[in-house]
Amino acid sequence: MPANVPPTADDLIEPLARAVRGYYDDLAVVALSHGLSSSQARALIALREPLSMRTLADHLVCDASNATGLIARMEARGLVQRTPSLEDRRSKVVCATSDGKELALRIRAEMRTVHAALEALTPHERAALLPLLNRLGQLLAH
Numbered sequence: 001m002p003a004n005v006p007p008t009a010d011d012l013i014e015p016l017a018r019a020v021r022g023y024y025d026d027l028a029v030v031a032l033s034h035g036l037s038s039s040q041a042r043a044l045i046a047l048r049e050p051l052s053m054r055t056l057a058d059h060l061v062c063d064a065s066n067a068t069g070l071i072a073r074m075e076a077r078g079l080v081q082r083t084p085s086l087e088d089r090r091s092k093v094v095c096a097t098s099d100g101k102e103l104a105l106r107i108r109a110e111m112r113t114v115h116a117a118l119e120a121l122t123p124h125e126r127a128a129l130l131p132l133l134n135r136l137g138q139l140l141a142h
Contacts, residue, residue: 050095
């Protein structure tokens, strides 16, 4: 593609897919080293704040029954706890325990492949990338 022709959305899809795939491949390796599935690691990272089981299931792109089993296994390890929702006593809210929060931080820190790739970017490239990733995330969240 000529340098003066801006890329189309189609031109960006595969590079974005490679970046996302690289992130999830690294996450899977680190999660496994801590005896977690990728979904459990994603849940733990998402629990920076308490979430309803429904919100967590939506985040993990799974149905509520899958999220319940996943959270039950994590609860047995002392990584999360479930409490009744203050708004609706029939639903549960999940929050990470202190051990769970510590493990989430450790998982992110141990994602060496992703860290190395980001550190290989120049400071200028990282500064340019951050607002673009934030904007893309906002657009994809809607």
